[in-house]
Amino acid sequence: MSLFNRYLLSPPACRDLERLRARVGGKTVLVTGASYGIGEATALLLARAGAEVLLVARTAEKLAQLAEQIRREGGKARAYPADLYKVAEVPALAAALEANHPRIDAVVSNAGKSIRRRVVQSLERDDLGRCLALNFASPASLITALLPRMIAQGGGQIVNVSTVSVKQPGAPRWAAYQGSKAGFDLWLRSVGCELRPRGVYVSSVYLPLVRTRMIAPTRLYDRMPTLSPLEAAQAIAYAIVTQAERVAPWWLGWSELLTLLVPTPINRILGYLDARSPD
Numbered sequence: 001m002s003l004f005n006r007y008l009l010s011p012p013a014c015r016d017l018e019r020l021r022a023r024v025g026g027k028t029v030l031v032t033g034a035s036y037g038i039g040e041a042t043a044l045l046l047a048r049a050g051a052e053v054l055l056v057a058r059t060a061e062k063l064a065q066l067a068e069q070i071r072r073e074g075g076k077a078r079a080y081p082a083d084l085y086k087v088a089e090v091p092a093l094a095a096a097l098e099a100n101h102p103r104i105d106a107v108v109s110n111a112g113k114s115i116r117r118r119v120v121q122s123l124e125r126d127d128l129g130r131c132l133a134l135n136f137a138s139p140a141s142l143i144t145a146l147l148p149r150m151i152a153q154g155g156g157q158i159v160n161v162s163t164v165s166v167k168q169p170g171a172p173r174w175a176a177y178q179g180s181k182a183g184f185d186l187w188l189r190s191v192g193c194e195l196r197p198r199g200v201y202v203s204s205v206y207l208p209l210v211r212t213r214m215i216a217p218t219r220l221y222d223r224m225p226t227l228s229p230l231e232a233a234q235a236i237a238y239a240i241v242t243q244a245e246r247v248a249p250w251w252l253g254w255s256e257l258l259t260l261l262v263p264t265p266i267n268r269i270l271g272y273l274d275a276r277s278p279d
């Protein structure tokens with residue numbers, strides 16, 4: 001990890017595998033969106049720290065390959081191919097997970113989709129519907145279904161893989177993504193208040209840009225500083241070992257304050273720049 005990433009870009013991170021092992025060794029951890037990017041790196045890291053990982057995403061072959069790699073390294077993994085756009089099918093996924101595993105100790109809610117498109121062009125592709133389903137309704141439904149068992153087993157942990165953008169000004173062309181991620185973030189923080197006294201710890205990890213296929217279509221990001229998927233996974237690991245409610249880069253609080261103090265100029269500048277950039 002470069003010094004820039006370590007001290008400026010990254011949220012606090014757990015780079016000590018033994019520290020992670022002390023928390024997750026022998027535990028069962030569900031990771032959604034485990035086929036690519038941050039979820040794949042997180043599942044691998046957790047498995048190397050001794051967790052049994054349950055892998056959810058659509059791409060069955062990728063999940064099977066990852067599970068096979070983990071087993072070859074001596075770890076435990078099981079794939080659950082599922083399409084989380086189909087919110088109505090989430091309770092059946094939760095039932096299958098509970099039927100096959102006596103405990104689920106932690107959930108890393110990571111599956112997500114970003115869409116960058118002007119709102120006037122977004123209706124045809126149902127950007128809002130797709131983002132709300134995958135980034136909000138499905139993870140909320142999955143967590144709600146798994147909670148009673150988690151409480152009954154004496155507690156657990158839920159980690160939301162969120163983005164710094166939910167704490168920043170509304171950005172042009174990101175309405176569906178930013179809105180759905182912000183809605184889920186608030187939903188889960190509300191749930192977290194209820195659950196902490198019952199032994200279920202909720203963490204939100206606010207990540208900056210991470211070099212994955214998600215950001216590839218946005219050419220603007222080619223020259224911007226990014227974390228690697230492993231660096232992002234280590235920030236998620238930090239949330240797991242510390243059970244902190246908020247894991248964020250140190251500067252995020254300052255940027256939230258700036259947004260509160262001078263919202264109008266920031267919004268005007270963003271709108272002005274966007275209106276002048278090509279579609």
Ligand SMILES: NC(=O)c1ccc[n+]([C@@H]2O[C@H](COP(=O)([O-])OP(=O)(O)OC[C@H]3O[C@@H](n4cnc5c(N)ncnc54)[C@H](OP(=O)(O)O)[C@@H]3O)[C@@H](O)[C@H]2O)c1
Pocket residue numbers: 032033034035036037038039040056057058059060062082083084085086109110111112113114134161162163164181207208209210211212213214215
């Ligand atoms: N990359 C960034 O800069 C960044 C920054 C902050 C936060 N995040 C958050 O990090 C999370 C992971 O993003 P990433 O960058 O790792 O993106 P990614 O490489 O595109 O991975 C997204 C994961 O979500 C899964 N997924 C997508 N649609 C799904 C569906 N309908 N049903 C089930 N799984 C689905 C994908 O698997 P399949 O395609 O196989 O289904 C994949 O495993 C997202 O929640 C994102 O909002 C990313």
